[in-house]
Amino acid sequence: xxGRVVLVVGxxxxxGLATTVAFASRGDAVVLASxxxxxxxxxxxxxxxxxxVAVDVVADDVGDPGGAGxxxxxxxxxxxxxxxxxxxATVMGYGTVEAMPAxxxxxxxxxxxxxxxxxxxxxxxxxxRQRTGVFIGVNSLxxxxxxxxxxxxxxxxxxxxxxxxxxxxxxxxxxxxxxCIVSPGSINTPVYDQAANYTGRAARxxxxxxxxxxxxxxxxxxxxxxxxxxxxxxxxxxxxxxxGFRFLPSLYDLLVGPLFRLAALTKKTILPTxxxxxxxxxxxxGMHGRWPVKG
Numbered sequence: 001x002x003g004r005v006v007l008v009v010g011x012x013x014x015x016g017l018a019t020t021v022a023f024a025s026r027g028d029a030v031v032l033a034s035x036x037x038x039x040x041x042x043x044x045x046x047x048x049x050x051x052x053v054a055v056d057v058v059a060d061d062v063g064d065p066g067g068a069g070x071x072x073x074x075x076x077x078x079x080x081x082x083x084x085x086x087x088x089a090t091v092m093g094y095g096t097v098e099a100m101p102a103x104x105x106x107x108x109x110x111x112x113x114x115x116x117x118x119x120x121x122x123x124x125x126x127x128x129r130q131r132t133g134v135f136i137g138v139n140s141l142x143x144x145x146x147x148x149x150x151x152x153x154x155x156x157x158x159x160x161x162x163x164x165x166x167x168x169x170x171x172x173x174x175x176x177x178x179x180c181i182v183s184p185g186s187i188n189t190p191v192y193d194q195a196a197n198y199t200g201r202a203a204r205x206x207x208x209x210x211x212x213x214x215x216x217x218x219x220x221x222x223x224x225x226x227x228x229x230x231x232x233x234x235x236x237x238x239x240x241x242x243x244g245f246r247f248l249p250s251l252y253d254l255l256v257g258p259l260f261r262l263a264a265l266t267k268k269t270i271l272p273t274x275x276x277x278x279x280x281x282x283x284x285x286g287m288h289g290r291w292p293v294k295g
Contacts, residue, residue, distance in 0.1 A: 003027060003028065003029075003053070004023075004028045004029070004083035004084055004223075005028070005029045005031070005075065005079040005081055005082050005083050005084075006020075006023040006028045006029065006030050006031070006082075006083065006084040006085075006086070006223070007030075007031045007033065007071070007072070007075045007082050007084070007085045007086070007123070008020045008023070008030060008031070008032055008033065008085075008086045008088065009033045009034070009062055009068075009071065009085070009086065009087050009088065009089050009115075009119060010033075010034060010087065010088035010089030010090065010138075011030075011032035011033055011034050011040070011043055011057075011088070012032070012034035012036045012039035012040050012042075012043050012280075012282075012285050013034075013036070013039060013043075013189065013190055013191075013285035013286060013287070014088070014187070014189030014190060014191055014212055014285075014286075014287065014289075015088045015138055015184065015187060015189060015212045015215045015216065015219075016034070016086070016088035016089070016138075017043050017046065017212070017285075017286070017287045018211075018212035018213050018215065018216040018287050019086050019088065019212075019215070019216040019219050019220070020032055020043060020046075020047055021046050021047055021050055021216070021287070022213070022216040022217065022219070022220050023084070023220065023223075024047040024050050024051070024052035024055060025050040025051065025052070026220070027051075027052070027053055028052070028053070028083075028084075029052070029053050029054035029055070029079060030047055030052055030054070030055050030056075031055075031056050031057075031058060031071075031074070031075040031078065031079070031082075032044060032047070032055065032056070032057045032058070033057070033058040033059075033060060033062075033071045034057075034059065034089070034280075035059065035060065035061035035063070035067075035089075035280050036059070036280035036281075036282045036285060037057075037059030037282075038282035039280065039282040039285040040057040040059060041057075042285075042286075043057070044057050046287075054078075054079075056074075056075075056078050058070070058071050058074045058075070062087075062089055062115040062118050062119050063089075063107075063110060063111050063114060063115050063118075064118075065114075065118055067118065068115075068118035068119040068121070068122040068123070069118075069122045071119075071122070072119075072122040072123045072126060076126065081126075081130060082123060082126055082127070082130075082133060083132070083133055083134070084133070084134045084136070084223045085119070085123050085127075085133070085134070085135045085136065086136045086138065086219055086223075087115070087116055087119050087135070087136070087137050087138060088138040089111065089115055090111060090112055090138070090156070090191070091107070091108055091111050091191075091194075091195070091196070091275070091276060091277045092108065092152075092153050092191050092192070092194075092195035092196070092275070093105065093108045093150075093152040093153060093195055093196035093197070093198075093275070093277060094149055094150060094195055094196065094197045094198065094199050094203050094265075095149055095152075095196070095197065095198030095199055095272075096148070096149055096151070096198070097151045097152075099198045100151075100152055100196070100198050101198075104152070104196050104198075104274055104277055105151075105152040105155075107277050107278060108152040108153060108155075108156050108196070108277060109152060109155050109156040109159060111156065111277075112156035112157060112159060112160040113156060113159040113160055113163060116137060116160050116163045116164065117163060120135065120163070120167055120179075123135065124167070124171070124177070127174075127177045128174055128177060130176075131174060131176045131177070132176035132177065133176070133177055133178075134177075134178045134179075134180060134222070134223050134226050135167070135177075135178070135179045135180070136179075136180045136181075136182060136219055136222055136223065137160065137163075137164040137179070137180070137181050137182070138182055138184070138215070138219070139157055139160055139161050139164065139181050139182065139183045139231060140153070140157040140183055140184060140185075141183055141184065141185045141233070141235060141238050141241065141242070142154045142157045142158075143157035143158055143160065143161040143183055143231075144158075144161070144183065144231075144242045144245070145241060145242060145245040146245075147256055147260055147264075148256060148257045148260055149199055149260060150260075152196075161181065161231070164179060164181050165181070167179040168181075168228050168229065171228075172228075178226035178227075178228050179228065180222045180226050180227055180228070180232070181230075181231040181232065182215065182218050182219055182222060182231070182232045182234060183231045183232065183233050183234065183238065184210070184215045184233075184234040184235060185208075185210070185233070185234065185235025185237060185238045185241075186205035186206050186207065186208065186209045186210065186235065187205065187209065187210055187211070187212050187214075187215055187234075188205065188209050188210065188211055188212065188288055188289045188290075188291045188292075188293045189212050189287070189288065189289050190284055190285060190286055190288075190289050191289070192204055192205055192289060192291075193284060193289065193290070194275050194276040194281055194284050194285075195275045195276075195277075196273060196274050196275040196277045197270060197272065197273050197275060198272045199265060200269055200270065200272075201265040201266060201267070201268065201269060201270065202265070202266045202268040202269075202270050203264060203265060203266070204264060204265070204266050204291060205264070205289070205291055206259075206260075206263035206264045207263065207294075208235070208236060208237065208294040209291045209292065209293050209294060210234065210235060210293055210294055211288070211293045212287055212288065214234055215234045218232055218234050
């Protein structure tokens with residue numbers, strides 16, 4: 001199925017940008033939304049380069065209670081309908097619960113949880129009126145596990161997952177409306193270099209690292225064939241890690257700290273930073289990070 005109207009929130013970088021380009025290359029009309037207006041210009045060019053039938057941009061922030069309404073309203077003004085919504089906007093923070101400033105922790109959580117809430121409340125009434133549409137939330141492996149020094153992000157993604165799962169249950173009355181969840185593992189995007197960090201060491205994605213195009217392909221498949229009751233993992237190790245967290249908690253807790261320091265933190269020392277939690281860094285945005293990928 002092509003010729004849809006696809007709204008991607010968080011479209012200026014990483015998974016959101018890869019997803020937008022994937023839909024654009026299929027002949028779908030795409031509406032790109034991000035708080036980073038400057039980076040949206042490059043995203044628009046990337047979509048035009050693959051021959052999209054229509055591309056429009058909206059610079060706004062779903063973290064703002066009114067932002068999601070403005071984004072959805074603009075998409076409706078432009079096209080009169082929305083067929084697919086992808087919510088990929090996120091910020092990340094590294095550091096222990098004790099060390100991370102409360103306002104940074106809270107904003108990481110708010111971006112995921114309240115951003116999902118605002119967007120769902122703005123767009124699900126549209127999908128219900130249409131009696132058709134797919135809402136896809138980009139969650140994370142960390143929405144199913146916890147990891148030392150990633151408490152803010154885990155809290156954000158557990159909360160977001162709860163909102164999305166509840167929405168799946170609450171939309172069962174409308175058979176044409178689907179809420180889907182995709183849960184990537186380590187993906188080669190710029191988010192690791194842009195994250196808030198209070199560990200003293202620069203961060204990196206643990207191996208195996210996959211390309212954002214892999215996640216985009218999973219999202220496109222969900223848009224074509226929605227799955228209401230499952231979270232679709234993207235990452236070969238994800239099911240094994242989740243199983244260890246659930247069924248072998250003592251062993252998991254023994255190993256996760258040392259493995260995190262070995263696999264997710266580099267030897268490069270850095271000063272504490274808020275990263276892009278409060279303000280976007282357009283110059284650092286893009287589809288890919290700087291890490292070698294498995295596929």
